Amino acid sequence: MLWVQADEQGCGLMAWSRSSGTTRLTPPEVEVGNIVHAYGGGAFAAGPGRIWYVDATDGQLQTLAVQEPNAEPTPLTGGQQAGSGDLIYYDGELLGVQEGEHGDTVTAWDTSNGLARTLLTSSGFLAAPRLAPGRLAWLTWGQDAMPWDSAELWCADYHPGGVPIGAVLVAGGPDEAVAEPRWGPDGSLYFMSDRSGWMNLHRWDGTSVRSVASMDAECAAAPWELGYASYTFLPDHRIAMIARRGTLDQLVLVEQEGVRELELPFTSIKPYMATVGDHVAMIAATPITAPAVVVVDPDGSFVIIAGQSPVPSAPRPTTGHTAGGVTYLLHRPSTSLAGPLPLIVRAHPGPTDGITYRRDAFIDFFTHNGFAIVDVAYRGSTGFGRAFRRSLYGRWGLDDVADCAEVAEHLLATGTTTPGSVFIAGASAGGYTALHAVCAAGPFAAAIARSPIIDPKSWAATVPRFQRAHAVALDGGGGRVRSEAIRKPVLLVHGANDPITSAADTLALAHDLQDRRSSVELLLLDTESHTLSAPHLAEAVLDAELRFLRAMMRSER
Numbered sequence: 001m002l003w004v005q006a007d008e009q010g011c012g013l014m015a016w017s018r019s020s021g022t023t024r025l026t027p028p029e030v031e032v033g034n035i036v037h038a039y040g041g042g043a044f045a046a047g048p049g050r051i052w053y054v055d056a057t058d059g060q061l062q063t064l065a066v067q068e069p070n071a072e073p074t075p076l077t078g079g080q081q082a083g084s085g086d087l088i089y090y091d092g093e094l095l096g097v098q099e100g101e102h103g104d105t106v107t108a109w110d111t112s113n114g115l116a117r118t119l120l121t122s123s124g125f126l127a128a129p130r131l132a133p134g135r136l137a138w139l140t141w142g143q144d145a146m147p148w149d150s151a152e153l154w155c156a157d158y159h160p161g162g163v164p165i166g167a168v169l170v171a172g173g174p175d176e177a178v179a180e181p182r183w184g185p186d187g188s189l190y191f192m193s194d195r196s197g198w199m200n201l202h203r204w205d206g207t208s209v210r211s212v213a214s215m216d217a218e219c220a221a222a223p224w225e226l227g228y229a230s231y232t233f234l235p236d237h238r239i240a241m242i243a244r245r246g247t248l249d250q251l252v253l254v255e256q257e258g259v260r261e262l263e264l265p266f267t268s269i270k271p272y273m274a275t276v277g278d279h280v281a282m283i284a285a286t287p288i289t290a291p292a293v294v295v296v297d298p299d300g301s302f303v304i305i306a307g308q309s310p311v312p313s314a315p316r317p318t319t320g321h322t323a324g325g326v327t328y329l330l331h332r333p334s335t336s337l338a339g340p341l342p343l344i345v346r347a348h349p350g351p352t353d354g355i356t357y358r359r360d361a362f363i364d365f366f367t368h369n370g371f372a373i374v375d376v377a378y379r380g381s382t383g384f385g386r387a388f389r390r391s392l393y394g395r396w397g398l399d400d401v402a403d404c405a406e407v408a409e410h411l412l413a414t415g416t417t418t419p420g421s422v423f424i425a426g427a428s429a430g431g432y433t434a435l436h437a438v439c440a441a442g443p444f445a446a447a448i449a450r451s452p453i454i455d456p457k458s459w460a461a462t463v464p465r466f467q468r469a470h471a472v473a474l475d476g477g478g479g480r481v482r483s484e485a486i487r488k489p490v491l492l493v494h495g496a497n498d499p500i501t502s503a504a505d506t507l508a509l510a511h512d513l514q515d516r517r518s519s520v521e522l523l524l525l526d527t528e529s530h531t532l533s534a535p536h537l538a539e540a541v542l543d544a545e546l547r548f549l550r551a552m553m554r555s556e557r
Contacts, residue, residue, distance in 0.1 A: 001274055001281045002046055003293060004032050005306065013044055013053055015066070016293070016305050018277075025066055030073065031056035036085030036099045037125065038464035038500065042227025045096075047089035047111065052076060059083040061094075061109070077114040086226040090131035093160045095119070097126050097226060099465075106138060110161075119164055125466065127226055132183035136164050139178060146470050148222040148352060149390065153178045153191055155204075170204050171195075177386070179220050180271075185233055192220035192230065194386045201231060201241060201254070213254045217243040218383050221271045222352040228271040232280060234298065240280040242269045244383045246327055247319060247357050247375075251280065253298060262300050268358035281305075285358035287316045317357065317375075322410040326403045327377040329355050330416070333367045341372040342553060343417035345408050345444070347400065347426035347433040351380035351392045351474065365542045371549070374411060378403035378433070396429075396456065397436040397478015404433060408443040420445050423549055427451055428501060428530065429474075435481045438488035446489040446552045448545050451498055451530050454505035455480040462502050483512035489519035491548040493532065493541055500530040521548055 001016045002025075011033055013026045026032060033056035034040040044053035052063050053073075061084055062073040076094070084096040084107070094109040106120040106129045120126055124142040131137075136158035141151040152172035156164035171193055172178035179199070181191040189204040190212065199220045201212040213219075219241055220230040231241040239254040243261075249269040253260045266284035268291070274281045276295055285291040292307020317329040333341065344366060348355055355375035363373050377383065378400040380392030392399055408422050424444045426434035431452025438447040453459045456479070460471035492510050494503040503524065513520035523544045525537060532541050 001276050001293075001295075001305075002044060002051070003272070003283070003306075004043065011056065013051065014306065016295075022306055025051060025064060026053065026073065030062075034059065034083050034085045035499075036083050036097055036226060037127075037466040039225045039466070040085055041225030042086035042088075042096070045087035045089045045094060047094075050111070052087060052089065052094050052111070054084055054087070061096075063111070075114075076109060076111070077116065086127055086129065088129060088131065091160050093131075095129045095131065097129065101465075108160075119158075127223070128179075128181050130181050130183055130189075131158070132187065132189075134159060135183070135189075137170070137181045137183070137189055139172075139181065143465075144469050144472075146352075146467075146473070147179065148177050148194075149473075150174050150176070151178045153181055153189075153204075155189060171202065171209055179223050180228055180230055182229075182231075182233075186237075190231070190239075197386050199386075201239070212239070213241065213252075213259050215243060215259065216385070217245045218385070219243050222382050222389070224352075229273045230271040232273040232275045234275055234280065235278050238298070240273060240275075240296075240298075242271065242273070244354070246383050247329055247355050247377060249284075249357070251282070251284075251296065262296070262298070264296065264300065264302065266294065268356045285356075287357055288359055290359050319357075320410075322406050324406050326406050326410075327355075328407045329357060329375045330411070331363045331367055331373040331375075333370055333372065340415055340418045340421070342370065342421040342549070343372045343374060343408070343411060343423070344549070345404050345422065345424045346373055346375050347378065347404055347424065347430035347437075348375060348381070349426065349428040349430045350382070351378075351396065351400065351429055352382055352389055352470075354382035361538060362542070366546070369546055372416065374407055376404050376407050392477075393473045394476040396474040396476075397432060399477070400433045401437045401440075401478070404437055405442045405444070412443060419443070421553060423448065423552065425449075425545070427532075429453055431501075432456075432478075432481065435486065435490065436478045438490060439478075439481070439485040440487070444488060446491070446549070448491045448493070448548065449506075450493045450532060450541065451495065451501050452481075452492065452506060453501050454509050458505060459501065464500065467500075481509060483509055483516055483518065486513065486518060489521075489548075489552060491521045491523070491545060493523045493525070493544065495525050495527040495529045495532060495537075497526075497528040498530050499528060 005014045011031045016022045032053045034043045034054040061076040064073045065071045087096040103123040104126040108117050127139040129138045137155045153170040156167040158164045176195045179192045193202045199218045243250050243252045251262045268285040270283040280296045284294050293305040296302040317331045422443045424434045424437045425448040427450035431449035434447040434449045456475040494506040510522040
């Protein structure tokens with residue numbers, strides 16, 4: 001079992017087996033990762049006795065003999081390669097997706113000599129090349145679409161060293177998203193499709209497509225990254241799969257008798273599942289534990305391989321719903337504080353993201369400092385089906401703001417918090433929501449925006465190619481955040497060289513607010529990070545946010 005883990009030594013490739021435990025495969029100075037389609041994914045693959053990975057510093061494909069003590073990685077090819085992702089090894093070939101300025105290719109490398117061949121090209125996007133004896137499957141979607149809205153699954157005859165022949169369309173189209181194709185042990189092609197309105201597992205036997213497990217649940221995440229695996233095949237014809245209903249992830253087994261839900265404490269599961277013998281390996285978290293690598297027995301027992309131990313004193317969040325039907329998760333401080341609490345309404349960085357039922361650094365930090373946090377599943381969030389996921393298109397900056405305000409008003413009415421102590425925070429798209437939330441009369445006393453989008457139209461012109469269609473689809477609601485419209489104090493946080501959202505728009509907004517003598521604070525960090533999640537960055541950001549909110553609370557007294 002392999003995974004990438006960030007620690008004090010960098011972002012390295014880890015391995016685990018029952019016989020040898022956990023070991024680090026890549027040297028300490030190596031950073032494993034990629035930026036294909038802006039968000040990367042699928043940066044490593046394994047074959048007999050070897051691994052291949054992408055060096056995050058230069059995009060070079062490297063190979064490493066895992067059985068040789070202290071083996072040094074060597075380039076797969078003699079020259080520099082374009083960034084690669086969605087890597088997979090099969091029968092002497094390494095396949096991967098490469099992105100250029102004007103489109104994608106699926107490339108095959110002969111692992112014996114590093115020679116590369118182009119198998120597929122597209123002016124749009126390609127993903128998930130998956131091989132079986134004599135067959136190659138892949139995904140594609142156009143420049144004007146996002147893969148969770150419209151994608152196609154194709155299959156062709158293929159043999160290593162050759163070219164795909166006789167491609168046929170298996171599933172997908174303008175009104176159907178298809179994701180995560182994988183060849184099953186029975187020779188059928190499995191994949192996720194939202195043709196029913198929910199992202200469910202389907203199977204193609206070469207002639208027809210049938211549903212494998214129909215349920216009102218999202219069994220695959222919106223594919224922001226390459227290489228997602230929301231299901232995995234087990235012995236005895238069983239399939240382990242994630243099922244998300246609203247805010248809660250569950251591990252389920254598809255068996256001959258039907259679908260069985262495992263009784264596990266995990267409430268958040270990342271879409272990186274694998275089979276280890278007759279067990280399931282996954283990255284999972286609980287309301288009181290951060291994500292950990294877990295190996296699960298189908299009988300429901302499990303072992304934590306890597307990750308933090310539970311923190312019994314941490315509080316469990318409360319799931320709630322407003323009268324208008326907006327779902328939220330409320331996190332309270334672990335200490336029993338008398339009376340109403342200061343409240344941070346957090347708009348997730350979606351819009352196709354969702355709120356996760358798990359512990360994280362933001363919640364830990366602010367609940368430790370006496371704040372309650374509420375995460376809002378505003379319109380557009382994942383976990384509620386295709387129609388809900390698309391409901392924010394053309395309404396961004398309006399309906400998301402309304403949903404966040406409705407949750408805040410609900411918690412004011414229930415006495416959880418008091419007027420003047422309600423704040424809104426968000427990152428990226430959530431930052432756009434937070435800023436629009438203080439452009440109108442409402443419950444929020446101030447806003448925090450990390451790496452925010454300021455102007456959807458300028459963002460659409462500068463955002464990476466992968467995300468342009470998303471920017472266009474969302475636009476038409478709130479429009480640009482205008483300095484003259486902002487009514488409450490704001491804290492703006494941005495990385496100076498952010499490749500996803502331009503810091504220039506944030507700086508311009510900050511300067512406009514300063515010229516208007518509006519209350520604004522700016523924290524500009526010397527980094528290319530968009531998420532600002534690295535420990536040294538996160539600490540600086542959290543400290544600045546706490547100082548800002550405490551100052552706002554003092555000014556209200």
